[in-house]
Amino acid sequence: MxxxxxxxxxxxxxxxxxxxxxxxxxxxxxxxxxxxxxxxxxxxxxxxxxxxxxxxxxxxxxxxxxxxxxxxxxxxxxxxxxxxxxxxxxxxxxxxxxxxxxxxxxxxxxxxxxxxDSKHDTVNWLPMRWYVNIKRYEWTKEEKYKNISEACRIKIKQATNKDGGIEDILPKGKSFNLQYDLATVAVLQYMNCRGLEIDLSKEMGFLLNSVAPDGDINYQGRGTNQIFAWGMWLYLLSSSQDEVETNKAISFLSNKVTIMLENNNLMLNNSKGEEKHLWWDYHYSSVYTAHFLFWMVLSLVDFQKKAIKTKNSESKDSELLFIKRPIILFQLLMGEKNI
Incomplete structure (x- = not known):
């Protein structure tokens, strides 16, 4: 791929x-x-x-x-x-x-x-903003960048539920979806692979528990079926030494990606990109394809670099309940949450 x-x-x-x-x-x-x-x-x-x-x-x-x-x-x-x-x-x-x-x-x-500094607080952007300000501090030694990094860390922690699910907007209860949850965790894992020590055990446990029997991870909420999630998911799995789930994800993706690229699409369906079927007005084929390539390349660089010892929580405060059977997954949304 x-x-x-x-x-x-x-x-x-x-x-x-x-x-x-x-x-x-x-x-x-x-x-x-x-x-x-x-x-x-x-x-x-x-x-x-x-x-x-x-x-x-x-x-x-x-x-x-x-x-x-x-x-x-x-x-x-x-x-x-x-x-x-x-x-x-x-x-x-x-x-x-x-x-x-x-x-x-x-x-x-x-x-x-x-x-x-962007001052942007959408949660899946915060790890990137955190890392960028770490680099700014390294280069300039200006204390303000260190303070911004710490503020980003705190906001991500505030957005993280006890079960490991990460909401995408604060205050909680406004937006949760799997694509942007795993996007947040992927950048945090990149930072771990650069020497930080961020505990992602429950966050990874939540995501692995969310994988459908066929290997799909991007089937819920805003961004469903987009390629955006997948380079980051491959990165998370390969860098954290999860060979079984990596192979499952590759198996799910391989044929779908070929069709997507042939069609200049950004959705994992058979539509032509020119139709922009199910796209939002800010979607562009080139942007999402480049993002997919970027994270696949990083998955090669950081292959098996930083294991994550996963932890499953009894809490259900992300208000999603997954009931798995060998060929089907039931997902129940408990409560009122804009996804």
């Missing part, structure tokens, strides 16, 4: 009239610069190119990243600029480049440090 998704993303790289690389969406026919497709593709190329010793892919990633940086100050003014996603991708690229390209690393540090 990595190579197939990589080839798709490579086909969307074009050179603009100024000689800069752009990551062009196959449906909208332009780069979605306010979102995070270009940054995630650049970081994925850099990390994978370095991992495989593929200098051509590495240089392509660096060229795309240089293009992003040159246009950063304009892009970040766009109304829907995804600051935490973009800053996070730059920091991931930095982690690979720090020993091989000091000049580009300095440009990354300058752009990330000169970009104001």
């Amino acid at each position: 990595v190579n197939l998704t990589l080839k798709t993303c490579e086909n969307w790289i074009k050179v603009d009239q100024n000689g800069l690389l752009r990551f062009i969406d196959p449906i909208d026919k332009e780069e979605i610069s306010a979102h995070y497709g270009a940054t995630h593709t650049a970081a994925a190329f850099i990390v994978l190119g370095n991992l495989r010793g593929d200098l051509i892919l590495l240089e392509k990633g660096k060229s795309l990243l240089i293009s992003v940086i040159k246009r950063w100050d304009t892009s970040k003014l766009l109304p829907s600029f995804h600051a935490d996603f973009n800053n996070f991708a730059l920091c991931v690229a930095f982690d690979t480049l720090k020993d091989i390209d000091s000049e580009l690393c300095n440009q990354i540090k300058k752009k990330v440090s000169s970009t104001s």
Whole structure:
């Protein structure tokens, strides 16, 4: 799946009239610069190119990243600029480049440090914001970034239920869904693989208990059936040494991803992307495909790096009850919660 998704993303790289690389969406026919497709593709190329010793892919990633940086100050003014996603991708690229390209690393540090903290409190964004501010503190030693990181940590803890489910909006009771729950845990696991010590035992226990018998994890709430969840789920499983569930997820995904990529879709169904069936107005094929590639690449880098000893809680305060049988899963929503 990595190579197939990589080839798709490579086909969307074009050179603009100024000689800069752009990551062009196959449906909208332009780069979605306010979102995070270009940054995630650049970081994925850099990390994978370095991992495989593929200098051509590495240089392509660096060229795309240089293009992003040159246009950063304009892009970040766009109304829907995804600051935490973009800053996070730059920091991931930095982690690979720090020993091989000091000049580009300095440009990354300058752009990330000169970009104001997003102040964005959607919970699945908070771990990215936390990590970005950790890097800002490392680079500048300014205490305010350390304080922002701690505030992000506290908010994630506040959003975490006793059973390990993580809500996506505070105060609790407004929004819960599996896709953004696992997205939160995946970035926290990435941080663990970089040396932090965050206990994810009950969070992972909750997610594993939520897997359907066929291996599906993204069947409930906002984001159902989108590819967005899946790169992060593969990352969580492979980095935490869960070979059985990793194989189950790959088995569930493999044919569906092939069809999705052929159709320029972002849903795991047979629809053509041009139809935008079940899409929201902020969905873009290139962005979600790049995100999928990015997290699959990180799953290779951090393969079996940090085990998670899972813990199951008797609490049901996420107000979801899963009743599993060999070929079916019943999910009961207990209470009134906007999902």
